[in-house]
Amino acid sequence: MRAAEIMARIVAALKRVGTEETAAAEGVEQARRDYEALTRRQDQQFLQLAQRRLKALLTAPADARMSEAERKAIAIYGEYRKAASALQANLVQAEDQLRRALAEQKESAERLASLERESATRREATRRRLSALAEWRALFAKEEELSGKVMSAAAHLAESERNRDELSRRYQADALFMYLNRRHYGTPQYPGGWFSRWGDGLVARLIRYERARRNYEMLHTLPVELGRRLKEMREEQARFKSGMEGRFREELERDGGGAVETMCEAERTRRERLKSKVQSC
Secondary structure, X not given: OOHHHHHHHHHHHHHOOOHHHXXXXXXXXXXXXXXXXXXXXXXXXXXXXXXXXXXXXXXXXHHHHOOHHHXXXXXXXXXXXXXXXXXHHHHHHHHHHHHHHHHHHHHHHHHXXXXXXXXXXXXXXXXXXXXXXXXXXXXHHHHHHHHHHHHHHHHHHHHHHHHHHHHHHHHHOOHHHHHHHHOOOOOOOOOOOHHXXXXXHHHHHHHOHHHHHHHHHHHHHHHHHHHXXXXXXXXXXXXXXXXXXXXXXXXXXXXXXXXXXXXXXXXXXXXXXXXHHHHHO
């Protein structure tokens, strides 16, 4: 039950208190005011004061003349105090769990950073050793070549997309060109009869539509083609790196770096688990 609902029930109950039971009504009203002060300031002294006044109210002679509404108001207030106490205990426990989880997460991040530094040092040492071998020099060169090709293809794709967006606006601003283009003039999809074809042909020759249509289509097809080629190159690069990484891992094991790699992977898994733990707190 929420505090707002509890207060609503207390207020409704107090309104039903009879005028002949003034002393008891004033005691409950004072307890309600003490509760509101407790909610605003969360001060333990107000809670103790409310407890004393409720106790006095329950043991006073007026208790025999208390209405059912008053009794319910007091019971509701008691329920709230128990709920508030339990909520506070749960909050303290949750905060403690969060602090411990954050501390674990920090410790894991520091440990992972240390392991990754050690792993990088060991991998570089193994790479230097392998670079002295002709076979591995060729593999490293192939790796760099593929990486360079992928970067170049990605740059060409980005440039073609910028050109498509910028130059397309010029064609789209030409009403006659867009009229013919929407009717697919010059393609097998053109639906016009002989008269429409004759009229549209006059317009096409006037604005040199055929050449503009080819350029407009190229603006849109080129990024698609470059995107397809880039995807293929990335897949080839991924296959090469996967095979090379397997062989490199074997050499790393010979140099004693495999154990550090395994610890890095285990710590990354632990870090992700701790992230979930923190989010659930």
